[in-house]
Amino acid sequence: MPSFEVTGGKKLSGSINPQGAKNEALQILSAVLLTPEKVTITNIPDILDVNMLIELLADMNVKVERPQRDTCIFQADDINLDYLHSEAFRKKSGQLRGSVMFAGPLLARFRKAFIPKPGGDKIGRRRLDTHIIGFEKLGAEFTYHAEDGFFHLNAPNLKGTNLLLDEPSVTGTANIILAAVMAKGTTTIYNAACEPYVQQLCRMLTRMGARIQGIGSNLLTIEGVDYLGGTEHRMLPDMIEIGSFIGLAAMTQSDITIRNVGLENLGVIPDKFRQLGIHMNFVGDDIHVPAQDVYEIQTFLDGSVLTIYDHPWPGFTPDLLSIVLVVATQARGSVLIHQKMFESRLFFVDKLIDMGAQIILCDPHRAAVIGLGREQQLRGITMSSPDIRAGVSLLIAALSAEGKSTIQNIEQIDRGYQHIDERLRALGADIKRI
Numbered sequence: 001m002p003s004f005e006v007t008g009g010k011k012l013s014g015s016i017n018p019q020g021a022k023n024e025a026l027q028i029l030s031a032v033l034l035t036p037e038k039v040t041i042t043n044i045p046d047i048l049d050v051n052m053l054i055e056l057l058a059d060m061n062v063k064v065e066r067p068q069r070d071t072c073i074f075q076a077d078d079i080n081l082d083y084l085h086s087e088a089f090r091k092k093s094g095q096l097r098g099s100v101m102f103a104g105p106l107l108a109r110f111r112k113a114f115i116p117k118p119g120g121d122k123i124g125r126r127r128l129d130t131h132i133i134g135f136e137k138l139g140a141e142f143t144y145h146a147e148d149g150f151f152h153l154n155a156p157n158l159k160g161t162n163l164l165l166d167e168p169s170v171t172g173t174a175n176i177i178l179a180a181v182m183a184k185g186t187t188t189i190y191n192a193a194c195e196p197y198v199q200q201l202c203r204m205l206t207r208m209g210a211r212i213q214g215i216g217s218n219l220l221t222i223e224g225v226d227y228l229g230g231t232e233h234r235m236l237p238d239m240i241e242i243g244s245f246i247g248l249a250a251m252t253q254s255d256i257t258i259r260n261v262g263l264e265n266l267g268v269i270p271d272k273f274r275q276l277g278i279h280m281n282f283v284g285d286d287i288h289v290p291a292q293d294v295y296e297i298q299t300f301l302d303g304s305v306l307t308i309y310d311h312p313w314p315g316f317t318p319d320l321l322s323i324v325l326v327v328a329t330q331a332r333g334s335v336l337i338h339q340k341m342f343e344s345r346l347f348f349v350d351k352l353i354d355m356g357a358q359i360i361l362c363d364p365h366r367a368a369v370i371g372l373g374r375e376q377q378l379r380g381i382t383m384s385s386p387d388i389r390a391g392v393s394l395l396i397a398a399l400s401a402e403g404k405s406t407i408q409n410i411e412q413i414d415r416g417y418q419h420i421d422e423r424l425r426a427l428g429a430d431i432k433r434i
């Protein structure tokens with residue numbers, strides 16, 4: 001398996017364009033299953049998880065044309081449903097989280113679906129209760145077959161209903177929407193996730209003929225329709241990549257402009273980096289992060305230590321907490337990072353501690369970071385990337401550290417960041433794929 005060899009301590013400069021959003025792409029690609037007509041999708045990120053989902057669509061006989069690297073035209077007019085309970089599907093779809101969202105559109109269109117145990121980051125328990133309970137309430141019968149490891153869903157009468165979700169699960173909400181748009185009658189989804197990913201999905205479905213109200217809120221009302229048609233859809237810039245680049249610039253004292261970020265869809269993300277003391281200039285739709293020697297973490301108004309924690313949208317996304325944590329290690333001041341949603345996402349801090357960072361892992365959900373204020377540089381080491389975001393955090397640490405670092409298991413990073421080594425080299429980073 002390839003690794004990154006990084007020689008740190010170099011200041012980077014220049015501008016970078018964010019890729020299309022990974023987590024939006026996984027929902028949008030699943031939605032192509034809802035119609036026999038052509039669907040054109042642009043700004044598709046060229047990353048492992050997305051390419052694998054496109055491969056799965058092709059394996060189930062969806063016609064896929066790729067006129068450009070970031071554009072695909074899909075036509076799901078002759079789907080091979082048998083493939084969906086094959087061993088090949090089980091194995092492949094088990095490698096990513098997004099595959100679970102095939103269930104909603106398949107139930108909507110064919111009234112049956114199979115969900116293999118999905119993959120994705122190993123960052124703690126990732127239950128599917130919200131998805132399955134939602135489908136059951138829409139009238140699906142659900143059985144788990146231990147012998148083949150599949151959840152089987154059958155819904156000859158998929159019927160709208162009132163749903164109060166147990167939690168605002170992002171993929172769970174998307175899955176239920178994807179089923180409800182073609183259920184008979186009206187579905188309301190309260191406590192729905194409302195991330196830009198989900199909003200984008202709803203807008204795409206509306207263009208296909210779906211009837212959805214409440215987009216952007218936690219109460220969606222969906223009138224089922226009998227047929228959905230083709231459309232065109234462009235993915236938003238990846239907000240997690242944008243946050244990662246803000247952190248990278250600050251940590252490496254670099255002057256970087258992140259182009260066309262879609263500012264109105266970033267929510268509190270810029271504010272959280274500002275709380276770490278990072279300066280940003282907003283020029284049109286670009287974010288310019290100037291080179292900064294020292295950035296100082298703010299306190300709360302009463303002078304107490306800042307806490308940064310995750311919360312369903314419009315709160316701060318858990319996917320950027322690992323980045324915030326690594327950036328804090330070189331800030332002046334202290335911060336408590338509280339990862340509420342996932343149980344195993346903070347364990348990578350032992351590698352940062354080996355590099356010389358001052359972090360106390362209080363428990364699996366909380367880490368206190370005492371910033372070094374650049375009085376001491378981190379040291380390069382050999383480490384392995386446990387998940388996408390921890391992987392990029394380690395990469396940022398390595399780029400700012402003194403000496404050479406090796407990051408193993410970079411497949412984790414490639415799952416979510418497009419050609420990251422090439423793009424960072426273009427900014428002046430010393431990074432090799434070996």
Ligand SMILES: CC(=O)N[C@H]1[C@@H](OP(=O)(O)OP(=O)(O)OC[C@H]2O[C@@H](n3ccc(=O)[nH]c3=O)[C@H](O)[C@@H]2O)O[C@H](CO)[C@@H](O)[C@@H]1O
Pocket residue numbers: 023024026097098125126127167168169170171172312317318319340341342
């Ligand atoms: C492919 C994709 O889109 N993946 C994203 C999606 O995963 P995914 O949709 O799998 O994540 P969920 O929103 O279902 O929940 C993630 C975890 O947080 C817990 N939870 C969730 C909501 C809540 O209010 N309280 C709570 O504790 C859940 O129990 C679960 O353990 O959303 C996550 C949460 O933003 C992101 O980290 C993932 O990058």
Ligand SMILES: C=C(OP(=O)(O)O)C(=O)O
Pocket residue numbers: 022023049096097098119120121123319388389416
């Ligand atoms: C956790 C993530 O992804 P996935 O849900 O695909 O594992 C992520 O993008 O940070």
